[in-house]
Amino acid sequence: MSPSSLVVTVLCAAASTVALPVHADAGDFGAMPGLWKIQVRHVIHGKPGAPEVQWHCVDEGADPWTTFAAWTPAEGKCTATDQQRRTTSLAWKLTCKAAPAASAHVDFDSAKHYTGSVTLEGRGEITKVEGDRYAACTSPED
Template identity: 85%
Template sequence: MMMKVSLLKTGIRVTAVCALALAAATPVQADPGDFGAMPGLWKILVRHVINGKAGKPEVHWHCVDEGADPWTTFAAWTPAEGECTATDQQRRSTSLAWKLTCKGASPASAHVDFDSAKHYTGSVTVEGRGEITQVEGARYAACTSPQD
């Protein structure tokens, strides 16, 4: 009887270890809902930086749905020169950071950082040139219709 109990306990341990190993090997997809930004109508100010000075802001309005993908919602504003591809995306609960590889341009990096669920700042920086774009977003109100 002792032998069966010991084998049973060993089998449970092996199963648990295998389950943990599989969980560790499986890539974890973050739920967009765990990102620290509130849904609603956002006012986004984009400023192009020339010779170290930020220009007049371009105002954009964007309605963010509950559970929206942070990459398509808060990282879509990053204008850089040429056709660009985002790589090396790093996401935390209150920030996004990524690299930009652009045709015919120097490598760039971008980020957005939330200081609250209703406000963020960010920028695009080009290697060898410095900051070329600044962005600031603030949640303004609830969305009232899909056209917001």
């Protein structure tokens, strides 16, 4: 195959790849498995409160929606809708029984750190979250 034929073949393959819909699986999400420290802060009158710290072990290939988007506003039971996922972010809408509509997001600035928040319609930001990966998991009890 000549060099020009090879270039045309590669460009055609790249163009067909771009045109196809992208299916994101758990393995392509930009977060490392391991032990994560999650700090959730409820925002009252524009000021974040003391963090509620949670630790959990994230397995390789874990579903990002159940791992990194499991927190919801304190106002009550909410249902996630309009979920949008990219390799380094999650965004969704929340429909809550005891609160107005809300939106939420999680954004990774590296494979070991993320920030996110929940914004309630008419009230602004009500929850902030930050996650840091600390180490590999050492046992199922982590």
